[in-house]
Amino acid sequence: EWLPQETDTILSINADQFERADLARRWRKDQPNLWSGLIGAAASTPGLNLSREATRITRAITTSETGETREFVLVEARRAAPKVVRAIADDKAFQKRAISGLSVWERPPDFAVARVGPATLAVGVPTAVDELVLVRLGMKPDLKITGQLFDRFQALDRESAVRLISRDPPDLSRVFNPIFTSELLDASQLLGLAVNLQNPVRARVDRKSV
Numbered sequence: 001e002w003l004p005q006e007t008d009t010i011l012s013i014n015a016d017q018f019e020r021a022d023l024a025r026r027w028r029k030d031q032p033n034l035w036s037g038l039i040g041a042a043a044s045t046p047g048l049n050l051s052r053e054a055t056r057i058t059r060a061i062t063t064s065e066t067g068e069t070r071e072f073v074l075v076e077a078r079r080a081a082p083k084v085v086r087a088i089a090d091d092k093a094f095q096k097r098a099i100s101g102l103s104v105w106e107r108p109p110d111f112a113v114a115r116v117g118p119a120t121l122a123v124g125v126p127t128a129v130d131e132l133v134l135v136r137l138g139m140k141p142d143l144k145i146t147g148q149l150f151d152r153f154q155a156l157d158r159e160s161a162v163r164l165i166s167r168d169p170p171d172l173s174r175v176f177n178p179i180f181t182s183e184l185l186d187a188s189q190l191l192g193l194a195v196n197l198q199n200p201v202r203a204r205v206d207r208k209s210v
Contacts, residue, residue, distance in 0.1 A: 002116055003072060004131060005141040009061040009166040010153055013038055015054045017161040021197030038162075041073045041124040044111055046094075047087025048121075053078050055119075060143075063171060072132055073124045074116070081115050088113055099133045152192055152206060160194035165206070 003010070035051075036043050042050060042057045050057070056076040063069050077084065088094050094105040094113075104126075106112040112129040114122045122132035134140040143150045153165045166172050169188040185191070192206035 002074065002120070002122075002132060002136050003058075003060045003143040004062060004135055005143055006062040007060045007072075007143050007149065008063050008168045009172065010149075010164070011038075011059045012153075012163040013057045014159065014161050014163075015050065015056060017159060018197065019051060021161055040071065041111075042075045045075050045084065045113065045121060045123050046091060047084045048075070048077060050075070063168065070128060071124065072128050073122070074132070075121045075123055076117075077119045077121070079119065081117075081119050081121055084113070084121060085115060099130060100137055100139070102133050102137060104129060104133060149190070152190065156192055156194040156206065157196070157204065159196075160204075161197040162195045163193070165192040166190070 058074040060072040112126040116136040169185040169191040190208040
């Protein structure tokens with residue numbers, strides 16, 4: 001709910017479900033870069049073991065009219081976030097500042113963390129974290145204002161290990177590793193996917209044609 005209104009693509013990882021999936025464990029053994037590739041900047045969250053202490057990781061993409069791509073990352077911890085906040089406060093590499101009273105910790109040259117909910121952290125490049133803070137404070141419009149993308153994303157099974165939705169499907173092959181054929185992406189205005197990695201693996205596709 002704390003993503004910018006301009007969000008085009010959302011990738012949500014249910015860390016609990018992912019960790020329990022036999023297929024995911026095999027992926028981690030046979031393809032060790034898979035997990036880090038999925039979670040992106042969340043891997044740099046200080047004081048938090050993501051595989052044991054995170055419940056959900058959300059990555060969101062916005063693309064401007066000029067083609068500039070920006071990424072926003074939210075990490076939901078299993079318990080409230082004070083442990084991470086304490087770890088950051090004790091790390092002299094971080095510098096603390098505030099946006100309208102909400103603390104942001106920045107580590108040069110290009111990483112920042114802010115607590116935007118009881119158990120939710122915004123992490124990533126400072127400009128992206130600052131924007132998530134503004135959304136959290138109600139100073140910038142959030143994704144719910146636009147309706148359709150948020151509603152269709154929420155309709156995908158929240159208990160799925162991985163959920164993906166995009167209102168710019170042709171751009172998925174550039175933003176993330178290719179998952180679908182170019183014929184499918186180019187023929188879609190909106191594409192959603194929910195994958196359950198338990199045995200047997202199940203997937204649900206939500207697609208709006210051009």
